[in-house]
Amino acid sequence: MSNAHVMLGLLSRGQQHGYDLKRAHDEQFPAARPLAYGQVYATLQRLEKQGLVEPVTVERVDGPDRTVYALTDAGRTELADWLDSPEPPSPYVSNPLAVKVTLTILAAGEQEAHTYLRRQRAAHLDRMRDYTRTKTEPSSSLPQVLAADYALAHLDADLRWIDTALQRVGALTKEITS
Amino acid sequence: MSNAHVMLGLLSRGQQHGYDLKRAHDEQFPAARPLAYGQVYATLQRLEKQGLVEPVTVERVDGPDRTVYALTDAGRTELADWLDSPEPPSPYVSNPLAVKVTLTILAAGEQEAHTYLRRQRAAHLDRMRDYTRTKTEPSSSLPQVLAADYALAHLDADLRWIDTALQRVGALTKEITS
DNA sequence: CCGGGCTATTCATTGTGTGAATAGATGCGG
DNA sequence: CCGCATCTATTCACACAATGAATAGCCCGG
Numbered sequence: 001m002s003n004a005h006v007m008l009g010l011l012s013r014g015q016q017h018g019y020d021l022k023r024a025h026d027e028q029f030p031a032a033r034p035l036a037y038g039q040v041y042a043t044l045q046r047l048e049k050q051g052l053v054e055p056v057t058v059e060r061v062d063g064p065d066r067t068v069y070a071l072t073d074a075g076r077t078e079l080a081d082w083l084d085s086p087e088p089p090s091p092y093v094s095n096p097l098a099v100k101v102t103l104t105i106l107a108a109g110e111q112e113a114h115t116y117l118r119r120q121r122a123a124h125l126d127r128m129r130d131y132t133r134t135k136t137e138p139s140s141s142l143p144q145v146l147a148a149d150y151a152l153a154h155l156d157a158d159l160r161w162i163d164t165a166l167q168r169v170g171a172l173t174k175e176i177t178s
Numbered sequence: 179m180s181n182a183h184v185m186l187g188l189l190s191r192g193q194q195h196g197y198d199l200k201r202a203h204d205e206q207f208p209a210a211r212p213l214a215y216g217q218v219y220a221t222l223q224r225l226e227k228q229g230l231v232e233p234v235t236v237e238r239v240d241g242p243d244r245t246v247y248a249l250t251d252a253g254r255t256e257l258a259d260w261l262d263s264p265e266p267p268s269p270y271v272s273n274p275l276a277v278k279v280t281l282t283i284l285a286a287g288e289q290e291a292h293t294y295l296r297r298q299r300a301a302h303l304d305r306m307r308d309y310t311r312t313k314t315e316p317s318s319s320l321p322q323v324l325a326a327d328y329a330l331a332h333l334d335a336d337l338r339w340i341d342t343a344l345q346r347v348g349a350l351t352k353e354i355t356s
Numbered sequence: 357c358c359g360g361g362c363t364a365t366t367c368a369t370t371g372t373g374t375g376a377a378t379a380g381a382t383g384c385g386g
Numbered sequence: 387c388c389g390c391a392t393c394t395a396t397t398c399a400c401a402c403a404a405t406g407a408a409t410a411g412c413c414c415g416g
Contacts, residue, residue, distance in 0.1 A: 003372085009281030019395050028280060028354070033270040036374060041396065046371080065380090066395060083282050083294065086301035087274055092211040093325040096265055102206060102321075103187030104261050116261065123264035142346065142353050143280075147271040150339050157331035164327055168320065175320050176206070181403085197364050214405060219365065224402080243411090244364060 003035065004043050008052060008071065008079040015056055015070035018044055031147035044069055052078055097158060101165060102176060110173040114166065121162050124155050131155070181213065182221050186230060186249065186257040193234055193248035196222055209325035222247055230256055275336065279343060280354060288351040292344065299340050302333050309333070 010016070010024050018040045025035045047053040052075035057068045071079070097120065104113040131148040134140055140148070165172075188194070188202050196218045203213045225231040230253035235246045249257070275298065282291040309326040312318055318326070343350075 012285040031271040086298040089305050093209040093329045095328040107190035120264040127267050150273040151271045153335035153338050157335040161328050161331050
């Protein structure tokens with residue numbers, strides 16, 4: 001799920017230039033990190049080199065030049081393939097909470113690991129309150145509500161993991177320090 | 179949660195050289211992506227430039243030179259601060275599923291978005307079966323079981339989100355294509 | 357004594373991400 | 387009508403992240 005694929009998807013609506021792509025992205029995905037200009041043009045160049053997009057015209061309307069890009073046939077195929085397939089499972093489970101617990105045990109000991117988990121638990125509960133609030137605000141758009149739903153579901157998953165981890169810090173300490 | 183912090187944490191056990199750090203990492207975090215050598219040495223150089231680690235000796239035992247690094251006081255402070263604080267909430271919600279649903283609606287239409295979500299649902303269920311199996315295998319170590327717990331919790335969170343999204347594809351289509 | 361495998365590091369390259377700089381055009385206040 | 391902010395559009399310089407291959411010393415077996 002790279003910016004490159006997202007930009008291919010946005011280009012499927014019709015040819016666009018970099019600046020428009022940035023705005024379309026930020027408007028379409030208000031909960032996501034805004035695309036930086038540097039990335040837009042760098043990605044367009046990579047996509048062109050790969051033959052997935054091509055410049056079609058250079059316009060000059062009400063300001064500086066704009067280079068308009070369109071999908072190539074290869075780009076349309078690539079996009080269709082990507083949209084068709086479920087996100088490939090990452091072969092590695094990256095669990096930042098577990099990493100930090102492990103390092104806390106190594107650097108500071110079992111007690112501190114307990115403390116860390118409880119503090120992280122409280123921080124998550126705070127964040128969940130925030131998201132629940134934005135969900136119920138009438139001004140929220142459907143994409144924003146869905147983003148909040150997603151964040152809440154994953155914070156809850158973290159909470160459940162934290163609870164099981166809290167019960168096993170002792171065993172984990174033994175296994176790590178052996 | 180960067181590799182830099184993880185390496186600081188591993189160095190808290192005592193001075194080490196790059197090669198050892200790589201092996202300690204891969205051993206301590208078997209479920210994580212293995213550290214590439216290129217990253218180890220590049221990160222050590224960045225950390226040295228920031229004054230968080232320093233080379234203490236250059237040994238030559240049974241092979242090529244090895245440069246041994248240790249935490250500086252600043253490094254110990256940085257590590258303690260990082261371990262002390264809960265992971266800072268990212269201001270942006272990155273939801274790859276929502277991105278793909280949105281782009282599918284744009285590029286292919288509402289029906290295809292439905293299909294995508296159902297296919298993603300099935301793929302998640304498959305993965306959950308895999309993790310459940312590795313959880314119950316007697317050969318699994320505690321870190322591996324905890325990694326599987328984490329993955330299962332988050333796959334389940336995705337499933338719940340997919341179900342609410344399935345009910346709202348229609349409304350989402352109206353909002354997006356307007 | 358030589359080559360395959362282990363230890364340890366370096367290098368080249370590509371991709372990702374940020375922030376600032378540049379530059380033309382419009383609009384608006386004085 | 388001059389100057390200056392603001393919007394549009396792109397480029398640049400830089401740091402960080404990640405991969406894969408290359409290098410090089412040493413040990414051990416045949």
